[in-house]
Amino acid sequence: MRRLVPVPLTAEGFAPFGTVIERPAEPGGRLINGGTSRRHDLLADLGVQAEGGHPLLTLFHAQARPFPLRLGELERHRLGSQTFVPLAGARCVIVVAAADAPLHAEALQAFQVRGDQGFVLAPGTWHHALLAIDEGDFVVIERGADTVDCDEQALDTPVELNLG
């Protein structure tokens, strides 16, 4: 059995899997609204429009998961991204594997997401279902369409996720 411990979510570490939603460390951006806000463009296109898709807005109220946790399967949505933003500071763990590689337990990476961070899973990124550390609400924006776009695959080796 593989044992997996999440590392803190950072833009650099998560880049192969998607986009981190947080205020950039560098000032950057540009002033708007009469200088009262600074705007940082994070992702030019969420990418949910393939094959007639559109951005669908939903809210997940998640229970806190018990850790350590045995991971059994992951899923991916090949036609659209999936965006998660905690609505009131709930933390979570995101377990991912690269979109363009076969799914093996050894390929998994885990990131711990603070309550003031969100993330976008790029289309095709393998990911485990939401693993909330705190009970709470997560705003989710994903591709809505007439057909389901979800591949599920069991792991070849069991993986135990521990918060460390």
Add this chain to the structure above:
Amino acid sequence: MRRLVPVPLTAEGFAPFGTVIERPAEPGGRLINGGTSRRHDLLADLGVQAEGGHPLLTLFHAQARPFPLRLGELERHRLGSQTFVPLAGARCVIVVAAADAPLHAEALQAFQVRGDQGFVLAPGTWHHALLAIDEGDFVVIERGADTVDCDEQALDTPVELNLG
């Protein structure tokens, strides 16, 4: 001069202007992720795809505004919605007027948004620029496109916004 005091943001009160992002008071929704999350679909389509538009992800770091505040002008985006979600509990006030009516000071309504709420401005809804009560970050999803879609209009009568 008109004086305006925000009322608490509720789905019912805000319905003419857009969608409130919060966990519905009624249980509803459906269980997902092996029963560990309850999913509430809030809006089937954000509606940002008109005329080649796509969903753009940005982050506003907003200063806290001083109140009372004199409001001078509002704006609208006719081709797409605009979604605001506080990333770490910052509160704000949203000042709006109906999309399909001429903009007059008397038509304005103001809502106070808790730190565990977000909202979607429906396409065309007149709104004031973000008015943060607390300094903080707001995740914004709006229509990205090659051309700018923003009408600005000065109010016919000055309006003073007070938190009450």
